[in-house]
Amino acid sequence: MxxxxxxxxxxxxxxxxGIFVISFAGIFVALSDAPPLIIAFYRMFLSVVILTPTxxxxxxxxxxxxxxxxxxxxxxxxxxHFILWVSAFEYTAVANAVIFIALQPxxxxxxxxxxxxEDLRPGLMIGVLLAVTGSFIVGMGDLxxxxxxxxxxxLAALAAFFAxxxxxxxxxxxxxxxxxxxxxxxxxxxxxxxxxxxxISGTSFTGYGTSNWLYFIGLAAGPTVIGHSVLNLAVRxxxxxxxxxxxxxxxxxxxxxxxxxxxxxxTILTFVGGAMILSGVVYTMLKQSRRAATTxxxxx
Numbered sequence: 001m002x003x004x005x006x007x008x009x010x011x012x013x014x015x016x017x018g019i020f021v022i023s024f025a026g027i028f029v030a031l032s033d034a035p036p037l038i039i040a041f042y043r044m045f046l047s048v049v050i051l052t053p054t055x056x057x058x059x060x061x062x063x064x065x066x067x068x069x070x071x072x073x074x075x076x077x078x079x080x081h082f083i084l085w086v087s088a089f090e091y092t093a094v095a096n097a098v099i100f101i102a103l104q105p106x107x108x109x110x111x112x113x114x115x116x117x118e119d120l121r122p123g124l125m126i127g128v129l130l131a132v133t134g135s136f137i138v139g140m141g142d143l144x145x146x147x148x149x150x151x152x153x154x155l156a157a158l159a160a161f162f163a164x165x166x167x168x169x170x171x172x173x174x175x176x177x178x179x180x181x182x183x184x185x186x187x188x189x190x191x192x193x194x195x196x197x198x199x200i201s202g203t204s205f206t207g208y209g210t211s212n213w214l215y216f217i218g219l220a221a222g223p224t225v226i227g228h229s230v231l232n233l234a235v236r237x238x239x240x241x242x243x244x245x246x247x248x249x250x251x252x253x254x255x256x257x258x259x260x261x262x263x264x265x266x267t268i269l270t271f272v273g274g275a276m277i278l279s280g281v282v283y284t285m286l287k288q289s290r291r292a293a294t295t296x297x298x299x300x
Contacts, residue, residue: 011237015246018230023253025223027261029086032215034208036086037201039216041194043082046220048187055184065181066188070173075189077166082190083197084159092152098251100156102135105245107164112239115168127284131248134276137269138251167243171235179236183229245284252277 032039055061065071088097105128174182198205234243252274258264 011234014230015234015238015243016249018227018234019246019249020253021230022223022227022247023250023257025219025227026089026250026254027257028215028219028223029089030258030262032212034212034216035203036090037083037194037198037203038205038208039086039219040079040082041191041198041205042216043219043224044079044187044191044194046216047224048184048191050220050225051180051184051187054180058180060178061181061184065177065185068185071182071185072189074166074170074173075186076193077162077169078186079190079193079197081159081162081166083194084155084162088152088156088159090152091155097152097156098135098138098255100153101160101163102132102248102251103157104160104163104247106132107161108168108243111164111168127245127280129280130283131245131277131280134273134278134280135248135251137273137276138255163247167231167235170232174232174236179233183232186232187224242284246281248277249281 029039034042085101088101109125109128170182170186177185231243231247234246252270255264255266255270255274259266
């Protein structure tokens with residue numbers, strides 16, 4: 001059925017679908033009343049559980065892959081990102097978190113400018129600026145609380161920083177390892193760091209009720225196994241900054257889902273900012289797509 005499926009040509013559609021699935025993460029986190037560290041841990045741990053049967057059955061998956069120390073670093077960045085991301089929504093308004101997490105592509109762009117200058121694309125900065133400006137406009141609807149909780153805002157900014165590190169640091173490794181072994185190893189190491197965090201903090205692993213377990217499973221099966229796995233697939237074919245810009249579409253999609261599923265109000269500024277966010281994403285993707293059309297295909 002998928003014999004003639006061309007990843008190079010369809011990667012933008014796949015990336016868009018992955019962002020949509022990831023957008024449900026905020027809904028699940030908002031519904032859960034478990035501690036942030038527990039939410040982050042079970043999200044990763046259950047993802048590994050879901051992926052383990054496939055890891056066992058695949059011929060290119062073997063335990064010796066865990067000897068490479070590079071996935072340890074990537075897994076650490078991912079674990080820290082999830083802890084900070086979930087915690088940010090505990091201490092600051094959703095609008096504030098949207099503003100600061102939107103800094104992620106700026107961090108990724110900085111990393112590329114320093115360590116991978118060849119990955120920068122013409123016109124990419126315009127898309128980044130459009131998307132980030134749109135995120136600020138969305139947040140302006142709650143200007144009165146913009147700096148009401150510096151701690152929460154700082155957590156969101158740090159979450160963006162580590163998300164950028166996670167995407168950027170994993171790109172070179174993804175070119176050496178096949179897609180599935182890579183995500184399994186990284187997710188496994190992220191789970192290990194998170195379980196250590198739970199043990200050190202003394203937080204209980206149980207006692208969170210049936211509804212929370214459903215949210216944990218939803219976070220693992222949807223935004224992580226499908227959503228974040230798509231991000232890891234995408235960075236093999238497009239610049240990490242492009243993936244980061246696309247992720248900015250997550251807050252506006254989450255806002256729409258919150259309106260539909262949770263009854264949250266959407267302001268005019270959300271519509272205006274959301275239009276700019278999507279414009280930045282579309283502009284950047286079109287710019288990259290045109291360049292890719294004139295560039296000889298890579299060997300895989």
